[in-house]
Amino acid sequence: MRLSSGLSISNRHLWSTASPLVLGLASVLTATPAFAEAAAASAASVDAGTSDEGASIVVTGSRRAARSPSDVPAPVDIVSAAELSQQPSPDVSNQLRLVVPSLNVNDNPISGTSAGIRPVTLRGLSPDHTLVLVNGKRFNRSADIPSFSGGLSDGSQSPDISVIPSIALKQVQVLRDGAAAQYGADAIAGVVNFIMNDDVSGGLIQSQFSSTYEGDGDTYQVAGTYGVPVGDTGFVRLSGEYSSADRAVRAVQRDDAAALQAAGYTGVPDPATRFGTPQIRDNIKLFLNSGVDVGIGELYAFGGYSSRKTSVDFFYRNPIDRDGVFTDGAGNFLVGDMTPDDGVACPGTGADAIPVGSADAAARLAEVIATPNCFATASLYPGGYSPYFINKVKTVFGTAGLRGELLPDLQYDLSFGASRYKMSIYVHNSINPSLGSDSPTEFYNGSRIQEEQVANLDLSYPLEVGFATPLNIAGGVEWHREKFTVKAGEPASYEAGVLATQGFTVGEDAYAGYSPDIAGSRSRDNWSFYLDLETNPIEQLDLGLAARYESFSDFGDKVTYKVSGLFHITDSLGVRSTYATGFHAPSPGQQAYTGLGQQLTADGTLVQTGIIPADNPIALAVGGQKLKPETSKSFSAGLVFDEPWLNVTIDYFNIKMKNRLTQSQSYSLTDLQRADLIAQGYAFASQIGTFKFFTNDFSSTTQGVDVVATVPLNFIPAGQTAFSAAMNYTKNEVTSYDPSDPNELLDEGRVIQLEKMLPRWRGNATITHSSERWHGLVRMNYFGKYTELHVNSLGLRFDPGSEITFDAEVGFKPLENLDIAVGATDIFDNRPDLNPYRGILGSKYPTTSPMGLAGGTYYIRAGITF
Structure with missing residues (x-):
């Protein structure tokens, strides 16, 4: 099914009115940190604390007053802003993956949009099985839907957390537990809550440079944050970051490209495809956090803006075997006649075809190129080419609200948020073969836009019922609307030129542009109502019960629930457990996704494969069906031990899922099906030999264990040291x-x-030390063995072994307000196992390596506080 064209006038007006309102409020509001504690009804509403003691306060996973990690019935990781900053990358997703072992982020080279918008996975589930919050409020999805990111993330649509500037953070809290009943759909694996810096005053300006040991991947970053008090009760804090990163190339020359070079072909790129990390330019991130006590409550607002340009390579197009571009599929070079009706035939056509590999092929191709109105792609790219995929992202998001006390002890939080995430796709160094000599080599292929609005009302009241603590009754309502829009590209990116009937493929070769027939919007609304109860019947026992009802305009109704408990056997030792149900409703974007991917055939040939909507008639003909929600049942049980000399938690989890969303296997596209797709507006169907679609097709069980331990090393003098x-x-x-x-x-x-x-x-193990003048850390990271199907090909399976890397940083303060630090990640420059198939496509290392591809990276950072 195609996207329905046109936009709703009312919804367009809602966005155009709400977005400036939300961000405009953010520019004038102010708040007091003390007042935030009065709004404990919402996890977002509680100040996480600015002191050392406050740094260990949990506000995620419970709607009661904030407390320590040892007093909550589900595991929560607390990552401070300082921990995030002790790394060379300005990307918060990179920073988190080294400190939270259950969280994974891959580099995804040669994955188009997913190389720059890298999906984050928690507990081995899909990226959109983790709910992301900012100050406790639902954060919007990106417009990216991976289709070539190594398999696990394919078909997901999750938030892009890299748009959040790490300098604006106070801390990140990662709830490793099913929480759909508490926070809403998507919280199957857990919740990541970004808590923003709300210090009333003071500032920090910081700059950092990093580079790999190989001398590439240079990254420059300048960031700052500044808070000012407003009156006696409020503050405004502005944070910003600018960064730029060069490519880090970890590639070898492909065997076929090397053979062409040896045969005397000119213009062969070397390496043919630059596997590695992408080039990122003009990476701008801005954030504002603010609030003010207005008498009837605290008026607060926060929001941000981000933009960047990411460039990566696509696969190399070989000039002697790229059918529909260079060759005709019958072993001959493809020659086109730009004026087919003038009665003059071009050399190299028909019975005069030029066989690939013939002794006179080069001379005869030169004759074609020299003949007016005749075309061969070799005239543009005699040595083949690798298209450059460029993704420009712009996003704006904001939330404004009022919270406080309606009646004695009755807390409320009323908020509205809006967001717009736009990714625009460009391809350079490519061609629309059907346009021949009229084809440009740079294209705008269209845009995808994700827009969301969320309204919340949360209430909380502690009711005395004779238990050791009051029964905390929390409840509320949420309205959530999301819309996914596809904007058409420029005509040259999708249109059929004069050579379309002469065997040349239609549309830009690497990623055919979105045509007007495909462009349009799909949207949905959902309402949810929740009730959350928590109390201590006796002092040693914490019990919780939550239930949520959600109604979707496209999927109907769903009820989820969660029960939790924590029993303190002694003051130091406790046992905890939860049981929860959850679900993820496929987004409008997932239901409507259309795009191109690549796969390898059994003989190693790279072919295009098309992704079509699940409710397309062609998908329905081979077993596809309308998408439906994924559902889950999760159980956890754990131990908590907390003494001044040792804090340790051990948690077992088991998550059973049904109707999981995935990409189907590949199906061959018949000529009739291809013609039908083209008629529906899918111009890229002329390029593909197979097709896939997203489908609910399988069940899974995910289980495991998390262990977290902290030991203060008090025997070390002069400062604070911990393991x-x-x-x-x-x-x-x-x-x-x-x-x-x-x-x-x-x-x-x-x-x-x-x-x-x-x-x-x-796993990881870290020793940190801080004193008045010095600070430092040493961290060991462990990555277990895994399996890669190289570029998604079953025939190219290999099993890289486990790896250990070490990170280190040392910093000192020559002046009271100046801090200088130097450090490195992977200090011994350990690399993943070599890719045994690296000669096929040029990737030196496994593309899905969890430890990354760049190897050792050093950095220097300087910061001034004021």
Whole structure:
């Protein structure tokens, strides 16, 4: 099904009115940190604390007053802003993956949009099984839907957390537990809550430079944050960051490209494809946090703006075997006649075809190129070419609200948020083959836009019922609207030129532009109502019960619930457990997604594969069906031990999911189906030999163990020293795959990716030290073995081994307000195992490596506080 064209006047007006209102309020509002504690009804409403003691206060996972991690019934990781800053990358997703072992982020080279908008996974589940909050409020999805990111993330639509400037953060709290009943749909694996800096005054200006040991990947960053009090009760804090990063190339020359160079072909790029990390330019992130006591409550607002340009390579187009571009599929060079009706035939056509590899092929191609009105792609790219994929992202988001006390002890929080995330796709160094000599080499291929609005009312009241603590009754309502829009590209990116009937493919070769027939919007609304109860019947026992009802305009109704408990056997030792149900409703974008991907055939040939909507008639003909929600049941149980000399938590988790969303296996596209797709507006169908679609097709069980421990090393004099360690074991199992079932939509390769693409074992151990003048850390990271199907090909499987890397940083303060630090990640320059298939496409290392591809990276950072 195509996207319905046109925009709703009322919804367009809602955005145009709400967005300036939200961000405008953010520019004038101010607040007091003390007042925030009065709004404990909402997890977002509680000040996480600015003191050392406050740094360990949990506000995520419970709607009661903030408390320590040892007093909550579910595991929560608390990551301070200082921990995030002790790394070379300005990307908060990179920063988190080194300190939270259950969280994974891959580099995704040669993955188009997913190389720059990298999806984050928690506990081995899909990226959109984790709910992201900013100050406790739902954060918007990005407009990206991966289709070539190694398998696990394919088909997901999740937030882009890299747009959040890390300098604007106070801390990040990661709830590793199902929480859909508490926070809403998507919180199956857990919740990541970004808590922003609300210091009333003071500032920091910081700059950093980093580079890899190989001398590439240079990254420059300048960031600052500044808060000013307003009156006696408020503050405004502005934060901003600018960064730029060069490519870090980890590639070898492809075998076929090397053979062309040896044969004397000119213009062969070397390396043919630059696998590695992308080039990022003009990466701007702005954030504002503010509030003011207005008598009837606290009026607050926060929001941000981000923009950047990311550039990565696509796969190399070989000049002797790229059918529809250079060759005709029958072993001949493809020659086109730009004036087919003038009665003059071009040399190299018909019976005069030029066989690839013939002794006189170069001379005859030169004759074609020299003949007016005749065209061969070799005239533009004699040595082949690698298209450059450019993704420009712009996003704006904001929330404004009022919270306080309606009646004695009755807390409320009323808020409204709006967001717009736009990614615009450009491809350079490419061609629309059907346009021949009229084709440009730079294209605008269209845009995808994700827009959301969220309104919340949260209430909380502590009711005395004779228990050790009052029964905290929290409840509320949420309205959420999201719209996914596709904007058409320029005509040259999708239109059929004069050579379309002469064997040349239609549309820009690497990523065909969105045509007007595909462009349009799809949207939905949902309402949810929740009730959350928590109390201590006796002092040692904490019990919680939450339930939520959600109604979707496209999927109907759903009820989720969660029960939780924590029992303190002694003051130091406790046991805790939760049971929760959850679900994820496929977004409008997932329902409507259309795009191009790549796959390797059994003989190693790279072919295009098209992604079409699940409710397209062609998908329906082979077993596809309208998407439906994914559902989950999760159980956790753990131990908590807390003494001044040791804090340790051990938690087991088990998550069973049904109707999981995935990419189907590939299906061959017949000529009739291809013509039908083209007629529907999918011009890229002329390029593809196979097609896939997203589908609810399997069940899975995810289980594992998390261990987190902290030991203060008080015997070390002069300052504070601590040892901390964290370990995660996660096992994913597809429980419904039946290769003997003729209606099975999964294939063996997809199952392997889902089960084994991420390492089962992840861990780190860190020693930190700080004193008046010096600070430092040493961290060891462990990445277990995993399986890669290179560029999603079952025939190119290999199993890289486990790896250990070390990070270190040392900093000193020559002046009271000046801090200078130097450090490195992967200080011994350990790399993933070499890719045994690197000669096929040029990737030196496994593209899905959880430790990254760049190797050792050093950095220097300087910061001035005021």
